[in-house]
Structures are given as C-alpha cells and as structure tokens.
Amino acid sequence: NYQLSDRVNAIQPSPTLAVSQKAAELKAAGHDVIGLGVGEPDFDTPAFVKDAAKAAIDAGHTKYTAVDGILDLKKAVIAKLNRDNQLDYQVNQILISAGGKHSIFNLLSAWLNPGDEVLIPAPYWVSYPDMSLLVGAEPKFIPAGIEQRYKINAEQLEAAITPKTRLLFLNSPSNPTGTAYTAAELRKLAEVLVNYPDILIATDDMYEHILWSQEPFANIAMVAPELRDRIVVLSGVSKAYAMTGWRIGYAAGPAPIIAAMKKIQSQSTSNPASISQYAALAALNGDQSCINEMVTAFKQRHDYLVEALNQIPGVQCIAGDGTFYTFANIDGLMAAKSCSTDVELCEQILNDAKVALVPGSAFGAPGHCRFSFACSMETLQEAVRRIAAFAQIK
C-alpha cells in the first residue's frame, strides 16, 4: 500500500487513452474492432520531414540543444506566426517543448497557484482540467451546448469570472466539437477580458490548419491587440503535419512568462528531442501543401459522417468547421438502449457493435460521444453500418 501524492490522486488517467487501450485489448483477443477514439491523423509524416530528421542524425544533431529549443526552430515559429497570424514575436517570447501538452503544462506550472481558478469552456479537451488540478488550481467550467455550437458567449464569460480567476482556455477549432470561433465572437470575448487585467488567456491553436469554414482562422491575439501582453499562443506540429510521435509543441507569449516556463522546463525535461526539432523546422519552413491534402480528405469524411450519423435514430450532430472530430448528441440513443450514461452507451457500442468511441463526459459534455474520422472512408462507412445496426436492435 503506497501512499501516493495528493497531486496524483487528484487526477484521472487520460480517458481518450483509456478507450484506445480497451479497444486494443479487444483487438488482441481477436475481435474486429474499429477504433474511432484516436486523436491523431491517419496520414504518414511527410517524406521531406522524415528526410530532415535523418539528415539531422547524420549531421550529428544528437546532443543537448538550448533548453528552449534551437534558434532556427524558434525563428521558424516566429515566421509562422507572422505569416499565418500577423503576430510579431521576438526570440525570447518563444519556447519549444516536447509536444503541445508539455507547452500547456509548463504554462500552468509557471502561472498558477493553489486555489487559483481556471476557466474552461465545456466541451473541453480532456487534459485542461486535470493539468489544472495537477498544479493545485481549480477548473471552473462554462458549459456551451449544441444550440450555441458548443461555443461560449460574452455574457457567460462575464458571469463565470471571479476575483480568483487567473486563466481562460480557448481552443478553436475545438477538440472535441470541431467548431471554431469567428473573429467577431472572439472580439466580444475580448471586450469582456479587457476589464479583467489579472486574467491570462491561453489560446490553444493546435487545429488551426485543419479548418474548412468560410471564415479564415482567427485567435484572440489576432483580434485583440490590446490584450496581447496577456495572451499565450499554444500550438505545435503534431496534428497539422501528422507528427504526433515526434513530440514538438511551442508557446509564444510575454517574455517574462515564457522565461518562467523555460525555467520549469530546464529543471524537468530540458530540451525537446534534438532530432524532432530539426524535423519540426523542416515542417514549418517547408512546402505547406501537405496540409491541404489532409484537410481535403478530412472534410470529405466529415461531410459523409455528419450526414450518416444524423440518419441514425437518437443521434444528432452539427457540421463542424474543422479538426478530425464530430461530436454527436446521443441522448435519444441512450434512452432507446436504457443507458443512463454516455459511458454505458459507449461500452455497449464497443462490446456489441465493436466500434470504439470516447464518451462525451470525458470532455465535460454528458449525453454526447466523440467520433474521430482519422481513418479511411471505408472504415468510417463500416463503423456507421455497425452503429446503425446497433441502433435498430431493441
């Protein structure tokens, strides 16, 4: 009987990884399981990125680098933020870390004290609450339902702010809902935030490039220049370049906050893998058409899936703006199957239809489930056939 820390006892293991694990167990036992739980592109890392990594090994870039990342990669991030987002940063405002998750964790560790409140619009990406708890802070949720396309508005934000609020998370396009904030919507949120100078805003732009809405991508730093000294932009190469395994993320923000995050990184992980940094450098500076090919495929699958799911009795979903997820309301199907929770329904779907999904309660939105369409169209069609058949059986 080991007495583990209060810190670790306060959190749950990542629920998305738990579903993948359960699906893997069923597969290993010989079942033909379709995994729609995954959070990574099914595409291969572009060849020119792999080549850059091989060249980095041959050139001997296999030693420690600067704790905050190699200068060329920091410059590539600066160039990217300038090119895509019209944002200007200096080298001391950039930190390269071991994946987007690591960037977020560094930020929370550097910024939050026990008792501080973190505002998290729900549905949310699974890690925000638990990472907040890990540093002793308190997650506070702002629920946004399907009728508001799962996006919070200015009134809700205003009502959720207390004297203890220190951080707001924004994630657009969103994992799990696939919806994105427009520039006008972000502007309205910004107009609330100008009145609360103690709140830092973390904009998680991980899915920036996986977007097909009419509106171009916007984050709050782009629409609210007056807030820029309180905004940290978080992103990485994992999703846009199919580089989840390479573990490179980055943060851009006020120099003192970036310096504090770097201090934490220097005493925990040190630099992210040198070879991965050279690969990310090639990805950011290289031909960006690899992204378009993936986005075209994701959009096709999205259109198919949203329409097909809406034809299944008890399932309702809205068209997303981007990402490779669809978030479906399954209240009707839960009732038809006499399931009192989405977790129970997802378990039934996994056991009976052999399709792995992540229950919405993992994202703070009970009564839903998340479908990832990072798989071939054929796989998706088969998954829909199975779930439709499952829904028909009384």
Ligand code: PLP
């Ligand atoms: N932010 C969001 C919204 C994500 O969905 C993910 C990955 O699932 C991350 C951050 C973290 O990405 P990484 O794999 O680079 O740690």
